[in-house]
Amino acid sequence: MGAYEITVLGLVQGIGFRPFVAEYAEQHGLTGSIKNAGGAIKLYVECDEVEIGNLCYHLRYNCPEGGRVDNVIVKPVEEVLYDEETAKISKELREVAEKMAAAESYEDEYMYDRGWLEPPSKRVKPHDETKDEEEKKAADKTEEFKTEVGASDDEGNVTEGVVLDEFGRELDDRFRIIKSEDYDEGARYLPTDIATCDKCRSDLLDPENRRFRYPFISCSKCGPRYSIMKTVPYDRENSTMAPFNMCPDCARDYKEPGSRRRFDQNIGCSECGPKLRYYENRLVDEVQMTQDEMLVKTVESLKAGKIGAIKDIGGFHFMCIPTMSEPVTRLRAFKDAVSRPFAIMFPDVEMIKKYCYVSDTEEELLRSNARPIVLLSRKPESAEFVPEVLKGSGYIGATLPFDGLQTILSNDVGPLVITSGNRGGEPIITNDMDMIQFLPRIDSADGALGEDRDSDTSDALSAVAFADETIDKKETTYVGHPKEIDEDIIDFMLTNTRDILAPLEDSVAQVARIHSPVSKRSLIQLIRRGRGYVPEPVILENDLPKDTFAAGTDFQSSFALGKKNAIYLSEFYGNMTNSSVKDVREKAIGRMSELLGVKPKRFVGDLNPNYQSSKDADNKAMGTYIDGIPQRIVRRQHHACHVLSVVAEHGLTGRLLGVSYDGTGYGMDETIWGSEIFSCMLNDTLSENDKSDSTVETRPKILRSGALLPVKLMGGDSSARDIKTTLCGYIRACEERQLVSPRTVDMVLKILGIDRGDYGIISACLRADIGIYYSACMGRLFDAVTALLSLKSRNTFGGESPIALEDAAMRAFRKHGVTLKDIHLADLRMKVIEPKGEEEIYRMDQSVLIADLMEKVVEIYDKNLSEAEREEAVDNLAFEFHKAVIDSTVYICDKVCGRDYIQHIALTGGSMYNRLLLDGIASSLERLGYRIFINNKVPGGDGGISLGQMYGELI
Ligand SMILES: [Zn+2]
Ligand SMILES: [Zn+2]
Ligand SMILES: [Zn+2]
Structure with a gap:
């Protein structure tokens, strides 16, 4: 017989975990207690070794629906001090135990403090006002069976004697659910909101059921949690359900063993619930x-x-x-x-x-x-x-x-x-x-x-x-x-009448299919991570050095808080330039830090000096003093952070190739990046031999190895919306390099209805370097091609043109075949320029591709096709454009991997939501023997970038 303290870490609150354990304990005759502790669950159990093994297996693998157990930590408790079991207890524990054995009363106190035992005065106080609701329920239940023996003092406390249950056992032989306590378990796990389960749905639609058409129906496995939580642990009194007092029927459901609503913190009905x-x-x-x-x-x-x-x-x-x-x-x-x-x-x-x-x-x-x-x-x-x-x-x-x-x-x-x-x-x-x-x-x-x-x-x-x-x-x-x-x-x-404390938008996801010869499979991609996922953390292999705050970016703004080995991403807040977004986000930073017990000492943000999110983080940093010194924000490169978000999710180590195809992001030079192929050397990778090799030591950990050849474009926020202006930049680049004839330029402008005069002004600005930037951004290339193929002329929402282009390409793909490799619909290629010196990187020449496309657009026009034929020809070009990007990417990846001995490749960035592009790149690389990783738990777009920003702390 031994005594054990068990800590269960994971998503274990608000899902009926305690009743689930209590039921098991009752069935197996275990004695002890269970409670919420911070965001974790703690048990104290007395049983033999076989039973503790069974119990831990049960805790680990039979977790109730909606929950998830990450770790079960068992510690023998030094109650049985001098038997054989104790010999196994570590030296340190034995010292503590011996000290306690010397002072009997201290031992008891120690146990009470930790909640392993309850003080005698509390054990028999079923009417004690200080007990929480749950405890009262447990006490009410035991009250039905017990007989009290002994004398009471003035306050009704039993001062001596024993409490017996119906079988004559002492009350403490039972397994009990006891009051929640604060406990700093390190990484904290708060429950996410859970959609109505199938059983509640049946109850809701069953005219015979007491909760027929009760809109707030829930059970211990479903219902809101995070969005209505005031503080930890997740108990009714700590949520916005607190004002709703249970009616007698609900109170019965709440405590009845076997009830689906036993310990459902949201329990209610049309009598007593929200209105x-x-x-x-x-x-x-x-x-x-x-x-x-x-x-x-x-x-x-x-x-x-x-x-x-x-x-x-x-x-x-x-x-x-x-x-x-x-x-x-x-x-x-x-x-x-x-x-x-x-x-x-x-x-x-x-x-x-x-x-x-x-x-x-x-x-x-x-x-x-x-x-x-x-x-x-x-x-x-x-x-x-x-x-x-x-x-x-x-x-x-x-x-x-x-x-x-x-x-x-x-x-x-x-x-x-x-x-x-x-x-x-x-x-x-x-x-x-x-x-x-x-x-x-x-x-x-x-x-x-x-x-x-x-x-x-x-x-x-x-x-x-x-x-x-x-x-x-x-x-x-x-x-x-x-x-x-x-x-x-x-x-x-x-x-x-039920308040909402955390605004949570619907999450948005899609399933991408990889038609790889190695394994055909479906992968879930989160596009917007909101309700149902927040605030579930991403768990890392290693601990962060300090509590950390990562600011994310200004668009699809979401921040992250990190503590020990957990990184919590916030919900998505839209564009930071909107002042109300900024306010809501600020409030959420406070609430989440509080709930999760994170006190940031490190602050991370984007390289872009104009991002409001980073400026705010810098202000927070300067208000944080370590050894009397105010902190400053650490700025990290946008696309490298996208790659690191994949690394964080999959716990990748060693050599890795990161492909980050994306919208604009500040580069390390004066240009805008967004088509990055990085050769990465992550921690734990350097063998002793590597470390002694000076070339390895001096190499940066993340080395830019490939990208688009930059094109000079008109700047400003409007350029991302007005994709025709973007296209004009590309046309101008083609013209300047004499990749297209003057007739082709004229014809394209005519076909697209672009005014010659407007084009002239844009050209002049580009020539004179007025309001321009150099773009190596994949998103802009997709915009330009969409405009060139007359599929769209404006981006009214993020990703609109790439989606239109993907739609067109998918139409051609579905019509012509099943594998990308077998389809050939037009001659289009993106030329790859090999690096000539150490300083150079692989470059994809986007202007040559645009020039070829311009010729093809004119060809279609000259042929005088019917509307349907024209549409089909455009779809074919859209498809071949995708293939050209895929082929050049795969070529560079293979070259860089060969050069740097890399086998693992991460694909990330907003452009990887394009399922044709992702499938094409991933399956081609897998065919060559590489292993592919993409974002699954957080968005590959900017909504997930704060994870990568924070992970930078660990490489
Ligand atoms: Zn339910
Ligand atoms: Zn009720
Ligand atoms: Zn991005």
């Missing part, structure tokens, strides 16, 4: 409706073509039906999403399959706990939605309902357009006050709005806090917002 609120204008409406009437009204309104703002988990969503143009167009205008396809929520996978091709991996991803929006290839016959929804995209961003409310709505209405509840570029709205301003100003029933709208704003504001039940609902109260706007954007709002 819905329905509004159609900016006045606190006097309409009295039952909860279900509000649901019915919402369904009716949506079906009638109205736009609703629906508060669910993580924030508001705007929803409308995809079969009417008017609401979709209105929503599009408000969201400033001119041509971005909208995502669609479907009631179930079966319906998604009517509209899209869904592979097994994609189905798994759709149904996963995080329930992201998944980009799926659209079936050609799926034309039931109005064109305004998808804007001609070949993909549908499809998703399944995340919570009970979404389940009810999509079940009753059918497919719904769903988009985050915010104005384009702003953070997602989480509170009613910010949303209500977009409702109609006029109460349709009562006519005009009261004139005294400025009379008492503060009162009016408190009226929308809704928490205050004392508001006289008969009285019409104006609930205007200081940021008054004049638009009636949404038609109604369905909100609720």
